Amino acid sequence: MTLKRLSIQHLRNLSSVDILPVSRVNLFYGHNGSGKTSVLEAISVLGLGRSFRSHKHKSLINHNQPAFTVFGKIEDTDGEIALGVNRQSSGEAVFKAGGSTVASAATLAHYLPLQIINADTFQLLEGSPGDRRQFIDWLVFHVEPGFFPAWKDAQRCLKQRNSLLRHDRIDRFEVAIWDQELIRLTNEIDGFRRNCLATFNTAFAPLLKEFLAIEGLELHYQRGWDKTSSYDEVLERGFEQDRKTGFTRYGVHRADLAMQLNGQKAADILSRGQQKLLVCALKIAQGYVFNQLTGRRCIYLVDDLPAELDQQYRQLLAKWLDNMETQVFVTGVECETLRDTWQHLPQDEVKVFHVEHGKVSAATELPVAATNMKSGE
Ligand SMILES: Nc1ncnc2c1ncn2[C@@H]1O[C@H](COP(=O)(O)OP(=O)(O)OP(=O)(O)O)[C@@H](O)[C@H]1O
Ligand SMILES: [Mg+2]
Incomplete structure (x- = not known):
């Protein structure tokens, strides 16, 4: 899929930004604070209903304005x-798709599947299980239509059950009714996740070899309760104990993806750089599996690429993104560093944008400094 036009007001x-990205590689360069990450945030607003940087919507609205608007043609x-x-x-929000108002950001996510690689993504290994659940569920959401409704219903059941657990006098019969529904949904969600991760693991293995020349890395899906018991046994x-703590301690809301290297936690062994590469490989593999299972392509937003990866690995990431023939939006302070990473692509597949004091313009040629540097080499 391709974002063919992007208009942003007061974000x-x-x-006021109105740009026509190309279907492959779009590079945004400019000084610190010029607005590069904000351009990616605008795309993320279109695909997630919010910024990848924060859940706080208000901070996205320009200080002097009452609202922001983002529009995109996909x-x-x-x-x-x-x-x-x-x-x-x-606080009011309006989401539109194809001229009609849609109820939730989930509809936007369906139309515009995004993969984001930024400094926060690199926390995936060390971050909370919630971060890794989000990672698993991105793929499940996009390839399994039954997942989102089941997940929403499971959240509702858990909320109800937890609130009943906190009552002084608990009606076991009422809890049992919610349990029944929760067990059904839990098994369904667990099945969706399990299937997706099995496909994912197959795609991930060869990528990992190239990215990380490290043997023995394994991903283990942990479903959120012990391996041997059924979920009804666990609830029963x-x-x-659930009553004492006042919440349901086990279930799909506790799932995780353990990443281990020869039996030890990968985050404890891999260097910071290696962890970044592992996360890149995970993100690329997701896009790849998404493409295999749906025939569609997701869009990659890569924020401040040169700050995160050195040249060799920038090149590797670029190669994998190229292989997927997907649209990418990449930011960085220096134009030449970004352009060099994609110099192997024909000119019409790469578009360079200069971001300056909140204005975004398509650059027709490399800035003078970069051109001089090249001729002096
Ligand atoms: N609500 C807002 N209203 C107006 N300006 C804002 C608002 N929120 C942030 N800014 C400013 O917008 C500018 C753009 O920020 P952004 O993070 O996009 O810059 P950047 O080009 O990615 O910089 P860097 O290279 O440092 O990452 C910053 O100067 C920031 O202070
Ligand atoms: Mg930035």
């Missing part, structure tokens, strides 16, 4: 669709 320091396998998001400082057995 952070971007007062081309997918089955035609074009316009997406729009408007958020007011009052753990009831008294």
Whole structure:
């Protein structure tokens, strides 16, 4: 899929931006604080309803304005669709797809599947199980239509069950009704996750070899309760303890993806750089499996690439993104560093944008400094 046009009004320091990205590599360069990450945040607003940087919507709205608007034209396998998001400082939000208002950001996510690689993504290994669940569920959400409704219903059941657990006098019969539904949904969600991860592991193995020349790395899906018991046994057995703690201690809301290297936690062994590469490989493999299972391609947003990866690994990441023939949006302070990473691609597949004080313009040629540097080499 391709984001063919992107218009932004009053998002952070971007007062009015209207650009036509190319279907492959779009590079954004400019000084610190010029607005590069904000451009990626605008794309993330279109695809997630929010910024990848923060859940706080208000901070996205330009200080002097009451609202921001982002509009995008997407081309997918089955035609074009316009997406729009408007958020007011009052908290009100309107999401539009194909001219109609849609109820939730999940609809936007369906139209615009995004993969984000930024400094926070590199916390995936050391971060909380919630970060890794989000990682697993990205793929499950996009390839398994039954997942989202089941997940939403499971959240509702858990909330109800937890609130019943906190009552002074508990009606076991009422809890049992919610348990029944929760057990059904839990097994369904666990099945979806398990299937997706099995496919994912197959794609991930060869990528990992190239990215990380490290033997013995394994991903283990942990479903959120012990391996040997059924979920109904877990709920039954753990009831008294759940009641004491006031919440359901086990279930799909506790799932995790353990990454181990020869039996030890990978985060404890791998260097910071190696961890970054591992995360890149994970992200690339997700896009690859998504493509295999749906025939669609997701868009990659890579923030401040040169700050995160050195030249050799930038090149490797670029190669894998190229192999996927997917659209990418990459930011960095220096134009030449970004351009060098994709110098092997024909000119019409790479578009360079200069970001300056919240203005974004398509650069027709490399800046003078970069051209001089090249001729002096
Ligand atoms: N709500 C807002 N209204 C106006 N300006 C804002 C708002 N929020 C952030 N800014 C400013 O917007 C500018 C753009 O920030 P952004 O993070 O996009 O810069 P950047 O080009 O990615 O910089 P860096 O290279 O340091 O990462 C910054 O100067 C920031 O202070
Ligand atoms: Mg930035």
